[in-house]
Amino acid sequence: MSIASVRNLDGQLKRCSINTATLGHREPLRITVDRIARAGFGAIAPWRSEVEAGDVHALSRQIRDAGLSVSGYCRSTYLPALDPEERRANIEANKRALQDAAVLGARCFVMVVGGIPVGSRDLEGARAQVRDGVAELLAVAQDVGVPLALEPLHPVYAANRSVLNSLGQALQWCEALDPHGTGFLGVAIDAYHCWWDPDLGPQIAAAGQARRILAYHVCDWLHDTRDVLLDRGMMGDGVIDLPGLRGQVEAAGYVGPVEVEIFSKDNWWKKDVDDVLSVCAHRLQTVC
Ligand code: ZN
Numbered sequence: 033m034s035i036a037s038v039r040n041l042d043g044q045l046k047r048c049s050i051n052t053a054t055l056g057h058r059e060p061l062r063i064t065v066d067r068i069a070r071a072g073f074g075a076i077a078p079w080r081s082e083v084e085a086g087d088v089h090a091l092s093r094q095i096r097d098a099g100l101s102v103s104g105y106c107r108s109t110y111l112p113a114l115d116p117e118e119r120r121a122n123i124e125a126n127k128r129a130l131q132d133a134a135v136l137g138a139r140c141f142v143m144v145v146g147g148i149p150v151g152s153r154d155l156e157g158a159r160a161q162v163r164d165g166v167a168e169l170l171a172v173a174q175d176v177g178v179p180l181a182l183e184p185l186h187p188v189y190a191a192n193r194s195v196l197n198s199l200g201q202a203l204q205w206c207e208a209l210d211p212h213g214t215g216f217l218g219v220a221i222d223a224y225h226c227w228w229d230p231d232l233g234p235q236i237a238a239a240g241q242a243r244r245i246l247a248y249h250v251c252d253w254l255h256d257t258r259d260v261l262l263d264r265g266m267m268g269d270g271v272i273d274l275p276g277l278r279g280q281v282e283a284a285g286y287v288g289p290v291e292v293e294i295f296s297k298d299n300w301w302k303k304d305v306d307d308v309l310s311v312c313a314h315r316l317q318t319v320c
Contacts, residue, residue, distance in 0.1 A: 040317075043317070045073050045316065047290060048289060049075030049077055049101075049290065049291035050071075050075075051077040051106065051294075052078050054293060055308060055309075056296075060086070061083065062086065064076075065091070066098060067305060071313060074101060075289045076095060076102060077103045077104045077105070078095075080106065080107070080129055088135045089135060092136045096137070102139060104139060104140050104141070104142045104247050105133040105138040105178075108146075110147070111146045112149050112195070114150075114152055119165075126141075127172050139179075140178065140180065141181065142183055142247065143166065143169075145182065147190060147194060155190070166217070170214075170217055178216075179215060179216045181218055182218070183202075183222060183247075183249075184226065186226075198231070199239060200229075200235045202219045203239055203242065206219065206242070219244050220246060222250075222293065223272050227272045227273075239284060243285070245288075246288070248281050248288065251266070251292065251293055252266060252269050252274070254269060254271075255271055264293075264295045266296075268320075275320060278290065
């Protein structure tokens with residue numbers, strides 16, 4: 033990868049987004065919005081629990097008035113279930129969330145698809161349920177004008193969070209469910225989940241070729257991760273070649289926001305919120 037292919041993010045905070053999970057969900061969204069805007073970022077990725085706790089129209093106005101765009105809306109209700117009624121309820125919950133995503137003007141609705149239902153050993157069955165659910169949601173996504181971003185999760189989460197585990201797998205599903213490329217089904221590439229994949233480079237290129245890259249999430253994988261869910265690292269503190277990865281994503285044609293998403297129960301979630309934002313801003317501009 034040539035240096036010239038990577039635009040430095042120095043001075044480009046407006047291109048950067050903060051996923052509100054990074055701040056530990058310690059304050060209401062209306063306060064978080066102001067903090068993120070004041071820190072100079074150009075975008076935000078809120079979570080449903082925060083939005084649904086308030087008035088989505090008022091929050092949407094506040095976000096826009098603060099000069100922020102919405103890089104993504106987090107996230108889908110898990111799709112697979114043993115009980116058909118529960119499965120139906122999961123799909124319906126996602127349809128309602130898509131309406132809110134539209135009110136927020138989100139660039140995409142982030143799909144974390146769900147794992148294997150408790151009591152089941154049917155991995156392929158769970159994957160089939162996800163594909164069926166995504167097919168149904170795709171029609172709604174087109175109606176409301178918000179694309180679905182399938183986010184493959186690291187395979188360590190295959191049992192309890194996502195039976196979708198690599199970028200290649202996500203792209204296969206996109207091609208199967210949306211063969212003509214409507215623009216309403218693509219992928220979210222999260223450095224934390226994808227960095228280890230020996231096939232990542234070619235799959236990023238393929239995702240770009242198919243115009244399917246809807247989001248790019250950054251944090252870092254700490255060398256001695258203590259908790260795969262809640263011990264994500266700040267950019268620059270771990271093993272991921274973040275400039276190299278961004279270079280590949282942008283060489284594939286992605287020009288959207290770079291979104292920071294850090295779950296860190298014992299470290300960053302305990303620090304002062306404005307300090308965390310300031311470290312994010314610094315690291316984005318120096319090591320990403
Ligand atoms: Zn992510």
